[in-house]
Amino acid sequence: xxxxxxxxxxxxxxxxxxxxxxxxxxxxxxxxxxxxxxxxxxxxxxxxxxxxxxxxxxxxxxxxxxxxxxxxxxxxxxxxxxxxxxxxxxxxxxxxxxxxxxxxxxxxxxxxxxxxxxxxxxxxxxxxxxxxxxxxxxxxxxxxxxxxxxxxxxxxxxxxxxxxxxxxxxxxxxxxxxxxxxxxxxxxxxxxxxxxxxxxxxxxxxxxxxxxxxxxxxxxxxxxxxxxxxxxxxxxxxxxxxxxxxxxxxxxxxxxxxxxxxxxxxxxxxxxxx
Numbered sequence: 001x002x003x004x005x006x007x008x009x010x011x012x013x014x015x016x017x018x019x020x021x022x023x024x025x026x027x028x029x030x031x032x033x034x035x036x037x038x039x040x041x042x043x044x045x046x047x048x049x050x051x052x053x054x055x056x057x058x059x060x061x062x063x064x065x066x067x068x069x070x071x072x073x074x075x076x077x078x079x080x081x082x083x084x085x086x087x088x089x090x091x092x093x094x095x096x097x098x099x100x101x102x103x104x105x106x107x108x109x110x111x112x113x114x115x116x117x118x119x120x121x122x123x124x125x126x127x128x129x130x131x132x133x134x135x136x137x138x139x140x141x142x143x144x145x146x147x148x149x150x151x152x153x154x155x156x157x158x159x160x161x162x163x164x165x166x167x168x169x170x171x172x173x174x175x176x177x178x179x180x181x182x183x184x185x186x187x188x189x190x191x192x193x194x195x196x197x198x199x200x201x202x203x204x205x206x207x208x209x210x211x212x213x214x215x216x217x218x219x220x221x222x223x224x225x226x227x228x229x230x231x232x233x234x235x236x237x238x239x240x241x242x243x244x245x246x247x248x249x250x251x252x253x254x255x256x257x258x259x260x261x262x263x264x265x266x267x268x269x270x271x272x273x274x
Contacts, residue, residue, distance in 0.1 A: 012082050014059075017042045017050045022059060022072055030069035110220055113205070116213040123195050123203050124149045126217075130197040133159045135231045137178075137194040140166035142207055163234055165191070176238045179255075196228040 002023065009019035017040075024040035025031060031039065037047035051070055054060040059078060063069045072078075113119050120142060127134060127149040134153060143164065151172055154160050160173030168175055190208035193215065202224050205215020218224065241248060252258045 012078075015050075015053075017046055018054055018059075021047070021050050022054060025060060025070055025072040026075065029071045030063065032067060032069055036070060108220060110216050110218040110223065113203075113215045113217055114213070115211050116207050116209070119193065119203065119205060119207055119213055119215040120145050122215070122217050123193065126195065126197050126201060126203060127153050130158050131156075132198045133161075134173075135161050135196040135228060135235075137163040137192070137231055137234065138165065138168075139191040139193075139207075140164065140168050141191065142193055143168050161235065163231065163238065176235060178234075178238065194227065194231055196224070196231055199228055200224060202227045 005023060006016065006019045009022065010016065014022065020040040020042050021036050024036050028039065033047050033051055034044070036042070036051065037044045040047075042050055051060065051062070055062050055070075058081065059073060061071045061073065063071070073081075113122055123136075124146045127146060130153050134150070143162070147170070150160055150162075150170075154172035162168065162170070162173055162175045163178055164175050165178050167177070190206050192205060193203065193207050195203040201217065201219045203215055203217045204227055205213065207213045207215065216223075248256065
């Protein structure tokens with residue numbers, strides 16, 4: 001019978017020595033450490049280490065004073081606390097595995113977002129979750145919609161870099177003014193947003209069609225990497241233009257018009273993505 005109880009206690013996260021010491025105290029208490037070792041068969045060299053472990057876990061109590069004595073918590077109380085702890089662990093495991101599953105799913109999927117407000121809401125959500133860096137290409141019309149979220153991110157230490165189409169003024173982040181705002185808007189027939197956070201998720205799409213605006217959000221690295229690098233390469237171009245505009249326009253025309261013509265499918269430069 002006693003051997004069966006020892007095995008049951010082991011299933012409740014007791015070591016063999018802890019189980020023997022606890023059972024000895026259930027049979028007779030309070031006891032000194034020496035007496036617990038004698039009654040339980042736990043080696044004297046190990047008994048105080050075992051008793052300290054049981055005290056720390058709350059399975060037994062120790063009296064103050066020079067000659068310490070030990071008392072077990074009642075068996076019903078032991079079972080109750082173990083049951084509560086087990087339920088807490090199950091709930092934690094359930095939530096953790098659920099979140100892990102959702103995260104893994106998100107990393108593989110591409111989510112379609114319809115509607116300007118819905119797209120901007122998703123960007124706001126991503127901004128507030130960012131921990132290290134935000135890269136964003138945005139028109140001034142959309143920037144004002146989530147300026148406060150960007151400010152909160154900046155206050156947390158997130159590095160923010162903005163490629164701005166139109167005059168955007170801000171006392172946080174690094175702003176690169178894209179001075180071909182009107183030409184780009186005309187060529188593409190609207191405004192877009194390209195957003196990258198922490199090299200781990202992106203939102204990209206057209207935002208000037210009101211309810212018919214379309215964007216994609218994804219954590220799929222097959223898209224996160226190239227979309228993030230597109231923003232970075234635009235930053236390269238803006239830096240190069242700032243330092244060598246005269247030379248580049250001499251080779252490629254005002255605002256690099258010759259390059260835009262070279263790589264357009266249509267003579268009118270319209271992109272015809274709509």
